[in-house]
Amino acid sequence: MSLLTDLINLNLSDSTEKIIAEYIWIGGSGTDLRSKAKTLPGPVTDPSQLPKWNYDGSSTGQALGDDSEVVLYPQAIYKDPFRKGNNILVLCDCYSPNGEPIPSNKRYNAAKIFSHPDVAAEEPWYGIEQEYTLLQKDVKWPLGWPLGGFPGPQGPYYCSVGADKSFGRDIVDSHYKACLYAGINISGVNGEVMPGQWEFQVGPAVGISIADQLWIARYILERITEIAGVLLSLDPKPVPGDWNGAGAHTNYR
Missing domain, CATH: 3.10.20.70 (Glutamine synthetase, N-terminal domain)
Structure with missing residues (x-):
């Protein structure tokens, strides 16, 4: 090796x-x-x-x-x-x-819109909050969850610290640094409400560059989870029931 x-x-x-x-x-x-x-x-x-x-x-x-x-x-x-x-x-x-x-x-038409002089003059700024879930590879069940079972109720996991509350931080920090190295304007990361779920923020960025950076950030995350032997899910509802969903919230100025 x-x-x-x-x-x-x-x-x-x-x-x-x-x-x-x-x-x-x-x-x-x-x-x-x-x-x-x-x-x-x-x-x-x-x-x-x-x-x-x-x-x-x-x-x-x-x-x-x-x-x-x-x-x-x-x-x-x-x-x-x-x-x-x-x-x-x-x-x-x-x-x-x-x-x-x-x-x-879909980028072709988006580029035409963002390059239009009236749109470019507005300098549209975006920030995107990308939530995602890390899954155990062979069972496709969230990282840190007992096999076939459920963790304790939501509450202690959001922005948490500790081996019983935070799962996958090594992947998250690796992704954070890799994005900064790549030149992506990643502005932060945090643990989310559901255990095994995280978020990173891309931006602020102007126009179509925010989408370009988001896709490359997703690619880098998928490569890192591949190395770690963990699955990446962007599914808005990866676990049915009263568990926090995942989205890509978009902020505009």
Whole structure:
């Protein structure tokens, strides 16, 4: 395992100018995230310097099998907290080969709205509070809950401290720091009302950049939970009954 860790943590800049760009996009469900990695000849500072790329949309619910090519257009870049160095995360949106946005590409119309001179002049500022639940991988039951059972009533868990009240803080803090490293304007985190449930806040940010940052923050969180062997749920009601739900509350100024 130590050799594997050493290889994962290799500093590429010691031996090559090449970098790795992780192209990230939203899949056909509108909530699932997909990504694939591409080698580039050197460091990149702006999305316009990045090549377009493609993928098999029939495997993501975004194209038919007999005409499956979907093209990725890079839209925003962030530092990669996993590979570090000059490596980057690239948020993309999706188009057909003839340049038309595919139906699941909601960013295209949003970008048109936010770039309109009347909208841009207003400088719309947003802050989003993203709640989520951490689940035990094999049973899909909230982290810290007894298998097949329930914890004590809600009350002591919100913004809590202690091994009997707070579950998953290592994941939360790892995500917090990784987002700051990536360049995401994450403004805070806290434990939520239901045990195993947490929240992070992105913003303030102007216009479409708030959505870009939120999606990359979700991607980073999904990668960290993958490493930890825990499932991430954005389900608004992951546990039926009188338990706190989860949302993405949006603040506007």
